Amino acid sequence: MSLNPRIVKESFALIEPHTERASAYFYGRLFAESPRLRALFPPAMDLQRDRLFRALTTVVWSLDSPDALASYLSQLGRDHRKYGVFDEHYAAVGGALLATIRKFLGDAWNAEVEEAWTAAYTAAAGMMTSAAHADAEISPPWWIAEVVDHERRTPDVAVLTVRPGQPLPYTAGQHVTVQTSRWPRVWRPYSIANAPREDGLLRFHVRATPGGWVSGSLVRHTEVGHSVLLGPALGTMGLDPDSDRDILCVAGGTGLAPLKAIIEQVISMRQRRHIHLVVGARTRRDLYDLDDLRLLESTYPWLRVIPVVSEEPDFEGVQGMVSEVLGRLRDWSDHDAYVAGPTGMIAETVSRLGRLGVPPDRVHHDALHAELRRGCPHNPGYINAGPVEHSPAQPDPEPTGPVPAARHHRVSRPVRRPPA
Numbered sequence: 303m304s305l306n307p308r309i310v311k312e313s314f315a316l317i318e319p320h321t322e323r324a325s326a327y328f329y330g331r332l333f334a335e336s337p338r339l340r341a342l343f344p345p346a347m348d349l350q351r352d353r354l355f356r357a358l359t360t361v362v363w364s365l366d367s368p369d370a371l372a373s374y375l376s377q378l379g380r381d382h383r384k385y386g387v388f389d390e391h392y393a394a395v396g397g398a399l400l401a402t403i404r405k406f407l408g409d410a411w412n413a414e415v416e417e418a419w420t421a422a423y424t425a426a427a428g429m430m431t432s433a434a435h436a437d438a439e440i441s442p443p444w445w446i447a448e449v450v451d452h453e454r455r456t457p458d459v460a461v462l463t464v465r466p467g468q469p470l471p472y473t474a475g476q477h478v479t480v481q482t483s484r485w486p487r488v489w490r491p492y493s494i495a496n497a498p499r500e501d502g503l504l505r506f507h508v509r510a511t512p513g514g515w516v517s518g519s520l521v522r523h524t525e526v527g528h529s530v531l532l533g534p535a536l537g538t539m540g541l542d543p544d545s546d547r548d549i550l551c552v553a554g555g556t557g558l559a560p561l562k563a564i565i566e567q568v569i570s571m572r573q574r575r576h577i578h579l580v581v582g583a584r585t586r587r588d589l590y591d592l593d594d595l596r597l598l599e600s601t602y603p604w605l606r607v608i609p610v611v612s613e614e615p616d617f618e619g620v621q622g623m624v625s626e627v628l629g630r631l632r633d634w635s636d637h638d639a640y641v642a643g644p645t646g647m648i649a650e651t652v653s654r655l656g657r658l659g660v661p662p663d664r665v666h667h668d669a670l671h672a673e674l675r676r677g678c679p680h681n682p683g684y685i686n687a688g689p690v691e692h693s694p695a696q697p698d699p700e701p702t703g704p705v706p707a708a709r710h711h712r713v714s715r716p717v718r719r720p721p722a
């Protein structure tokens with residue numbers, strides 16, 4: 303059985319307009335055939351359904367890029383260890399997936415399509431399980447971390463520092479998923495806001511989004527001494543080790559977090575590259591980290607911080623959307639660029655940098671491949687394992703089931719969940 307990306311892509315394109323119904327059918331089928339699996343998922347499935355198709359979309363459209371695909375699936379396989387996924391779950395998921403594709407393709411389903419999808423799923427599941435097995439030799443499936451600092455910088459934004467019980471390896475620019483005891487089985491990704499340190503501490507910038515389960519819990523209901531669970535480090539945005547070019551970092555809101563980690567990384571490597579950090583926020587008050595950034599700027603003279611405010615007309619500094627102001631500031635064509643923030647901001651900024659003469663392979667970001675594929679002509683092909691933090695456009699839905707009784711902050715063990 304050999305991979306046939308063309309057939310998989312063509313047939314998937316027929317299903318894409320019906321993703322919502324197809325995803326509901328997939329989970330209905332999965333739980334009908336393997337009822338015990340339902341208990342392993344969060345009570346509200348809305349976000350989960352969406353995630354399944356985002357992951358599937360990423361896999362399908364990456365079938366022609368073996369390196370990117372292998373990197374994505376390896377991360378996904380490693381990350382699924384935290385749910386307690388076993389090899390046999392992959393067969394159940396594969397069966398439900400094929401049944402879903404068959405149903406939604408209707409007359410377009412035939413033996414050739416079946417073979418192409420079977421080959422693709424077998425290869426993908428194989429990569430995920432191999433990566434999970436290899437990871438099990440060297441890493442725990444999750445880390446328990448104690449909150450050692452919690453600063454409420456604005457009513458909505460907190461900066462948290464946590465100490466994992468054992469070392470959690472990562473590189474600057476990556477993110478981890480976080481689970482709080484308030485919402486067992488609900489994991490959300492957050493970028494790590496500092497470069498790796500000897501004491502192993504990790505910092506997160508969290509904005510409580512309306513209706514957000516984990517973000518609200520982290521900002522409003524978490525204190526020093528509480529514990530959270532962390533998944534393994536994920537994401538492909540990182541400092542280009544072969545470059546000594548000057549650096550432009552463009553941050554939208556809490557997208558500052560991974561860029562601060564990258565800047566710290568440059569500092570710790572004693573590289574004397576000039577860095578411009580253009581940091582966008584809606585209002586002056588939303589520039590929640592400006593004091594720290596000014597301190598960093600005064601310590602490292604080759605760092606320049608440029609705050610940009612988009613929704614406060616009497617702000618005395620640079621005004622506008624962060625993507626729009628770049629052309630007014632200087633020529634960036636000889637810079638490496640790192641971009642993080644809301645998906646729309648990343649798409650706008652990457653596209654703007656292309657028009658300003660920055661080659662696509664020098665523009666680094668970690669937004670969802672599938673989302674940017676539509677809107678961003680200069681996507682350099684970075685893909686990650688999921689959305690970073692939650693976008694305001696996609697708050698965590700409120701629970702549809704009963705509110706969990708575990709209001710105390712004893713960390714629950716992760717519950718098994720099959721592959722997304």
Ligand SMILES: NC(=O)C1=CN([C@@H]2O[C@H](COP(=O)(O)OP(=O)(O)OC[C@H]3O[C@@H](n4cnc5c(N)ncnc54)[C@H](O)[C@@H]3O)[C@@H](O)[C@H]2O)C=CC1
Pocket residue numbers: 493509553554555556557558559560582583584585610611612613622623624625641642643644645646647648650651668669689690691692693694
């Ligand atoms: N690795 C990454 O890319 C990371 C991304 N994030 C994401 O960053 C977002 C931060 O949200 P908030 O703090 O609420 O930011 P926000 O929505 O308040 O936006 C902050 C600034 O970003 C710019 N911006 C926003 N939308 C834009 C658009 N469509 N086009 C051009 N510029 C735009 C504007 O300058 C705005 O003032 C979240 O969605 C989070 O998921 C957070 C951490 C890491």
